[in-house]
Amino acid sequence: MLEDEVKPNSFTYSLALNACDKLRDYDNGKLVHAQILLSGTCVDLPLHNSLLDMYSSRGDMCSASDVFMRIGSPDLVSWNTMIGGFAENEEGEKAMEMFVRLRRACHVKPDEYTFAAIIAGTCGFPARDYGVPLHAQAEKAGLMSSAYVGSTLLSMYFNNGDSASARKIFSSFERKDAVLWTDMIAGHVRIGESEGALSLFLEMSKEGLGLDSFVLSSALAACADLVTLRRGEMVHPLVLKTGNEAEVWVHRSLVDMYAKNGELGSAAYAFSCLPKCDLMCWNSMLTGCCHHWKAKEAFQVYFKVLKHGLNPDQVTFLSLLAACNHCGLVDKSRFFWRNMKEHHVRAGPKHYLCIISLLSRAGLWEEAESPFADDYLESWRTVLSSCIKNRDLRGGIHAAEQILETNAKDSAARLYAATGRWDDVAETRRNMKKSLLEKEHCGAGLKLRTIFVCSLQASNPSCNAVKLRPSSVIRWGT
Numbered sequence: 001m002l003e004d005e006v007k008p009n010s011f012t013y014s015l016a017l018n019a020c021d022k023l024r025d026y027d028n029g030k031l032v033h034a035q036i037l038l039s040g041t042c043v044d045l046p047l048h049n050s051l052l053d054m055y056s057s058r059g060d061m062c063s064a065s066d067v068f069m070r071i072g073s074p075d076l077v078s079w080n081t082m083i084g085g086f087a088e089n090e091e092g093e094k095a096m097e098m099f100v101r102l103r104r105a106c107h108v109k110p111d112e113y114t115f116a117a118i119i120a121g122t123c124g125f126p127a128r129d130y131g132v133p134l135h136a137q138a139e140k141a142g143l144m145s146s147a148y149v150g151s152t153l154l155s156m157y158f159n160n161g162d163s164a165s166a167r168k169i170f171s172s173f174e175r176k177d178a179v180l181w182t183d184m185i186a187g188h189v190r191i192g193e194s195e196g197a198l199s200l201f202l203e204m205s206k207e208g209l210g211l212d213s214f215v216l217s218s219a220l221a222a223c224a225d226l227v228t229l230r231r232g233e234m235v236h237p238l239v240l241k242t243g244n245e246a247e248v249w250v251h252r253s254l255v256d257m258y259a260k261n262g263e264l265g266s267a268a269y270a271f272s273c274l275p276k277c278d279l280m281c282w283n284s285m286l287t288g289c290c291h292h293w294k295a296k297e298a299f300q301v302y303f304k305v306l307k308h309g310l311n312p313d314q315v316t317f318l319s320l321l322a323a324c325n326h327c328g329l330v331d332k333s334r335f336f337w338r339n340m341k342e343h344h345v346r347a348g349p350k351h352y353l354c355i356i357s358l359l360s361r362a363g364l365w366e367e368a369e370s371p372f373a374d375d376y377l378e379s380w381r382t383v384l385s386s387c388i389k390n391r392d393l394r395g396g397i398h399a400a401e402q403i404l405e406t407n408a409k410d411s412a413a414r415l416y417a418a419t420g421r422w423d424d425v426a427e428t429r430r431n432m433k434k435s436l437l438e439k440e441h442c443g444a445g446l447k448l449r450t451i452f453v454c455s456l457q458a459s460n461p462s463c464n465a466v467k468l469r470p471s472s473v474i475r476w477g478t
Contacts, residue, residue, distance in 0.1 A: 007039070010047040017050040021057050029054045043070075049077050056085025061094070079105075080113050087121025095121035096130065112146035119149070123156035127165075131156040144172065151183050158187030163196065178209045186218040194222035198231060211238060213247035220253035229261040248274065252281050259288020264297065279305070283315045290323040298323045299332070312343055314351070321354035330362050360385075 001008060008016075013036050020029035033051060036043065043051075048071045055064035068074065068082055079102045086095035099118045102110060110118075115138045122130035135153055143149050150169055157166040170176070170184050181204040188197035201219045205211070216239055223232035236254065244250045251274045258267035267288055274281060282305045289298035302320060305312055317340045324333035333355055340347060359367050384396055 008035075008041070010041055010044050013041060014047050014050040017047075017054050021050075021054045024058075026054075026058045026060075029058075045071065045073075045075060045078070049075075049081060052078060052081040052085075056081055056088070059085075059089050061085055061089055061091065074108075076108050076111060076114070079108060080111075080117060083114060083121065084117040087117050090121075090124075092122045092125060092130075110141065112143045112148050115141070115143055116146070116148040116152045119152040119156050123152065123159045127156060127160040127162060131160065144169075147173075147177055147179060151179055154180070154183045154187055158183075158190055161191050163188060163191060163193055176207075178204075178212065178215070181207075181209060182212070182215045182218065185215055185222075189218050189221050189225065192225070194225040197222040198226070201235075205238075211242050211244075213244045213250050216242070216244055217247075217249045217253040220250070220257045224253070224257040224260045227261055229258075229263060232257040232261060245273075248276075252284060255281055256284040256288070259284050260291055262288070262292045264288060264292075264294070277308070279310050279313060279316070282308075282310065283313075283319065286316060286319045290319045290326070293323070293326050295323040295327045295329060295332075312340075312345065314345055314348060317345055318348075318350055318354070321351055321358075325354045325358040328358065328362065330358060330364070333358050 001012070013032060016032045017029060020026070020032060033054075036047070041047075048067060051067045052064050055061070055067065064082065064085055068078065071078055079098065083095050083098045083102070086092070086098060095118055099110070099114070102108060102114070115134065119131065119134050119138075122134070125131070131153070135156075138144060138149050138153070150173060153169050154166050157163070157169070166184065166187060170180060173180060181200065185197045185200045185204070188194065188200065197218060201215065201222070204215065216235065219235050220232060220239075223229075223235060235257075239245055239250055239254070251270055254270040255267050255274075258264070258270060264285075267285060271277065271281060271285055282301060286298055286301045286305075289295075289301060298320060302312070302316065305316065317336060320336045321333055324330075324336065337347075337355060340351070384400060388396060
């Protein structure tokens with residue numbers, strides 16, 4: 001068209017920008033924008049909206065904001081594009097700022113798409129601050145019959161762990177489509193209410209609605225979470241019946257469900273049917289082996305991961321360390337710990353807890369204390385629990401010092417709780433408060449030793465080696 005020297009108009013440019021957006025051709029989209037500016041074409045509202053859509057889809061909200069500022073009187077499409085763009089790019093606060101500005105613009109009223117976008121954009125924030133007020137506004141605007149609004153409200157409440165409010169919204173719909181059912185089932189799985197998810201899945205099946213890959217994956221995830229093989233085996237035929245056996249997400253869920261139920265043969269078969277196995281699938285097999293104390297099989301899976309050129313992640317190494325912990329494999333745990341460092345995988349609290357628990361049970365107190373427990377309070381509590389169990393005064397006092405330094409108010413009850421004597425926690429709080437007041441002049445060291453010895457004797461009442469006398473405590477601590 002340009003070669004034939006035919007001058008494009010605003011409608012032509014809008015079509016070109018829409019084509020660039022659909023093709024995800026951002027570079028040519030910017031060239032079209034540059035051509036618009038150079039040609040002096042009058043940029044009308046539809047063309048502005050096409051530019052907004054192209055930039056926001058790309059995630060370039062700075063350029064989208066520049067275009068928006070040049071619109072003299074933006075319509076609802078303009079506002080919705082900006083709010084949706086900020087929401088999709090996880091800029092919830094900026095999305096809310098745009099929504100507030102929209103509400104102040106008296107000539108434009110938000111519709112169901114506006115509320116769906118702003119609720120989705122702020123669902124990661126506390127519900128009382130954003131979600132609940134937006135829910136009230138949507139209800140006031142008479143938009144609660146919209147499946148778009150209902151679906152985003154369900155996600156918002158599930159993200160905040162409020163399944164009761166989600167159920168109220170779900171129940172308010174007379175006609176529930178497959179999307180709402182899927183959101184409810186997946187939401188219950190996400191917050192750990194798998195029993196509720198399976199009940200909803202059964203209801204959905206009775207309604208005669210089509211079962212797609214998403215809802216089947218969620219149902220299988222619920223079966224894996226509950227470790228219920230019988231129900232999982234009932235869902236598997238539905239996968240075959242609905243023709244979803246070729247879906248990668250469904251196969252991943254099948255592998256995970258069978259592996260967690262200890263059916264490693266069935267898990268391996270489902271695994272072999274996958275056209276391409278990603279790390280998530282390998283981790284499912286690995287986790288299944290570890291759940292059932294099959295350390296040797298887990299190690300074989302790990303070396304296959306490396307052979308396939310995949311980079312292990314935190315989940316991979318957590319499963320391996322858990323397997324070592326279960327089976328008491330100290331040397332193997334050291335090997336995988338070094339391997340984790342070599343792959344530049346950062347250890348989290350759960351990794352530290354696995355290695356500390358293993359080393360402590362093996363009697364390697366000094367190695368358990370350092371360098372693993374430097375930053376995590378829960379790690380020090382694990383060390384303390386092992387010291388109490390094995391009557392190691394020196395290690396226990398050192399761990400108690402770290403706990404007191406981090407959280408002094410909670411430490412006394414935690415020390416007693418570590419022994420497993422939960423009925424005595426409240427009494428310990430009272431006794432330790434009185435004891436610490438009486439011995440305040442003896443200094444902080446005496447307090448720590450007294451706390452530890454009380455815990456030690458509580459863990460083994462028949463032990464006569466420890467006498468709760470200040471003199472003996474001071475002597476042992478010197």
